[in-house]
Amino acid sequence: MFGKWIDDADATTLTGWRTNASFFILPRLVQRFIFNYGINKVKQLRIDTMSIVTKYDQEQVFFDMNDSLLNEYKRPTVVKLADEIMYV
Numbered sequence: 001m002f003g004k005w006i007d008d009a010d011a012t013t014l015t016g017w018r019t020n021a022s023f024f025i026l027p028r029l030v031q032r033f034i035f036n037y038g039i040n041k042v043k044q045l046r047i048d049t050m051s052i053v054t055k056y057d058q059e060q061v062f063f064d065m066n067d068s069l070l071n072e073y074k075r076p077t078v079v080k081l082a083d084e085i086m087y088v
Contacts (some may be wrong), residue, residue: 004056016045017086
């Protein structure tokens with residue numbers, strides 16, 4: 001991740017962005033019918049991902065990326081930018 005080799009447990013966590021991708025596209029009504037199962041998985045994935053970013057001291061990379069964007073493309077929070085990068 002950004003020039004750092006991560007361990008297997010962290011790599012497994014990051015693959016959650018791919019395995020949970022189907023939850024991102026479900027409408028809110030469907031999410032409610034399945035008792036927010038997908039939403040809760042994605043929330044935990046976001047927390048776990050930011051823990052990995054912090055563990056490997058990569059926070060500044062996201063701040064620098066957001067700062068280098070033109071004003072109309074800057075994200076209101078760096079976490080939003082991190083979410084978008086991890087989703088892609």
